Amino acid sequence: MTALRRLFFFVVGLFLALPLIVVAGVSINARQTLAFPPQGFSLSWYGQIFTNAEWRNALIASLTLAASSALLALLIALPLAWFLWRRIAPWANIFQLLGVAPFTLPPVITALGLLTFWATTGFYGQPWTAVISHGIFFVTLPLVTLSLGFSAIDRSLVEAAATMGADDRTVFRTVVLPLILPYLVSGYAFAFVLSLNEYIVAYMTVGFTMETLPIKIFNALRYGYTPTMAAVTVLFLVIAAVVFGLVARFGDLPKLLGAMSDER
Amino acid sequence: MRREPPQRLADYGPLFFPAGMLTVFFVVPFATMIAVSFFQREQGGFYTAAFVFDNYARFLSLFFGKVLGFSLFLAVAVAVACVVIGIPFTYLLSRSPRKIQIVWLVALLSILSLSEVMIGFAWSTLFSRTAGITNLFVWLGLMVQPQALTPSFGAVMTAMTYQAFPYTVLVLYPALVRLDPTLTEAARTLGASPVKAFFTVVVPALRNTILATLIMVFIFALGSYLLPQLLGRPQHWTLSVLITDQAIYQSNMPFAAAMAVFLVLVSLALVGLALYAGQQRQAK
Structure with missing residues (x-):
């Protein structure tokens, strides 16, 4: 059974890794050819991301968009999650539903809605519209992690603070905030990484005026191949792995993804 | 400080910003899209306010029927493939040591968040003539000459399964982690082989989870818009591709909006079904 299990894990792992191995391979080709196994070795395509003005601008655009839209998503999700936890107001759940909807529906729908x-x-094409669009599109992620974080708070702690005379603001600052901080950080991390990689919403809102890296790759694909795309793909994969690795290192990843905390 | 209903206006304070943002930038755009779907298209990519059903009437064409039929078929095929591989995989994963689980979860999340553009690019490289998998087959002596495997249905299907697989595992994960381990232990004690215990105990216990997951993955696959474009032929285009194409390249916003509204209705009906299946699970 163990051998069978190992084999099954290996096959699935191979399926998941194979395209990435090939992409990593072609990203270090010495010349601008699509060849695997790589011919020669060169890291110049990784350098291109930072030295070539077009790729660098796309990288900066992507990072700026991801950092600011994830912050906006957090600013929308935090007060909403807090309100739903603090108050009994069943009708307010409608906003929770609205927050989860963009993520559940096929993304092309949100993209088209925002485009129209x-x-x-009359703001079509303004860079800040992409920030709002992504902020709304990814609000689901901090909303889900924060709801989980709030539900894990022991209410007797909060009651103790209130009995000692702390008002809502003090309780939030001294008791609630430290307890939900890991969920706040992981919600931001999820939204950041996904915004970095998002294509369709960014393309439909600012695709003609601003190039994020996914848009840049798609546009470049139409004119042929350059190993820089492969280098960017590897870079993005590494960023995602590092961010999620950190979330796992400092938080409880299985619990965040729905497993019970004291399992195993 | 117990949970209590809001009493003063100030108690509603925290709700103002989130409610305002979600209303203005999600509900209003959604309503705009629905309104545009009834608008009249003008020459040159413009449209005027009207209330016509022309855009919906175009659904009755053979072309649209074919695209819809193919989209649904493709999404079903991807969902079935993902769930069939995903259930035993997630089951084994949920019974692995915590460290191994975390490594896999990080890897799955990283692939799940990878841009669809990049997944499409990675698979088109793997399926290419010069750098692709066929070179390996030639080296192994299975093939005479390397060849390109795209564009083809197989390429679209494989890449979409690749894209949806991490999602499938993450949807199944909570239910499988919570599955009572004594269930299989009992079956094993009574002499069932691990494989038999899996099929006779685990699978039936998860019937509703499996149904809900199938629907969730189906909707996820329905949303794929780049892979059919990058790896398939025009006959492999799905509804999502067609919506993008009409909105951006054909400048026919009303028709694109009408198709999007249709896609919403299909998805919502299925989400409802998935939630219902999920509730049945809880009721047990």
């Missing part, structure tokens, strides 16, 4: 909206209001 920005076109109608």
Whole structure:
């Protein structure tokens, strides 16, 4: 059974790793050819991301968008999650539903809705519209992690603080915030990484005025191949692995993903 | 400080910003899209406010029927493939040591968050003539000459399964971790082989979870818009591709909006079904 299990894990792992191995391989080709196994060795394509003005601008655009839209998502999710935890107001769950909806529906729907909206209001193509669009699109992630964080708070702690005379604001600052901080950070991390990689919403809202890295790769694909795309793919994979690795290191990843905390 | 209903206006304070943002930037755009789906298209990519059903009437064409049929078929095929591989995989994963679980979860999350553009690019490289997997087959003596495997249905299907697999595992994970281990232990004590215990105890116990997961993955696959474009032929285009194409390249916003509304209705009906299946699970 153990041998069978190992074999099964190996096959699935191979399936998941194979395209990435090939991409990592072609990203270190010495010349600008699509060849595997790589011919020669060169890290110049990774350098291109930072030295070539077009790729660098796309990288900066992507990082700026991801950092600011994840912050916006957090600013929307935090007061909402707090309110739902603090108050008994069943009708307010509608906003929770609205927060989860963009993520559950096929993304092209949110993208098209925002495209018609920005076109109608006349702001189509402005870089800040992408920040709002991504902020709304990814609000689900901090909302889910924060709801989990709030539900894990022992209410007797909060009651003790209130009995000692702390008001809502003090309780939030001294008791609640430290307890939900890991969930706050992981919610931001999830939204950041996904925004970095997101294509369709960014493309439909600011695709003609601003190039994020996924948009840049897609546009470059149409004109042929350059190993820089492979280098960017590897870079993004590493960023995601590092971020989620850190979340796992400092938080409880199995619990965040729905497992019970004291399992195993 | 117990949970209590809001009493003063100030108690609603924290709700103002989130509610405002979600209303203005999600509900209103959604409503705009629905309104545009009834608008009249003008020459040159513009449209005027109207209330016509022309955009919906176009659904009755053979072309649209084919695209819809193919989209649904592809999404079903991807969902079935993912769930069939995903259930035994997630089951074994949930019974692995915690450290191994975390390594896999980080890897799955990283792949899940990888841009669809990059997944498409990675698979088109793996399926290419010069750098692709066929070179390995030639080296092993299975093939005479390397060849390109795209564009083809197989390429679209494989890449979409790749994209949806991490999602499937993460949807199944909570239910499988919580599955009572004594269930299989009992079956094993009574003499069932591990494989038999899996099929006769685990699978039936998870019937509703499996159904809900199938639906969730189906909707996820329905949303794939780049892979059919990058790896398939025009006949492999799905509804999501068609919506993007109409909105951006054909500048026919009303028709794109009408198709999007249709896609929402299909998805919502299925989400409802998934939630219902999930509730049945809880009721047990």
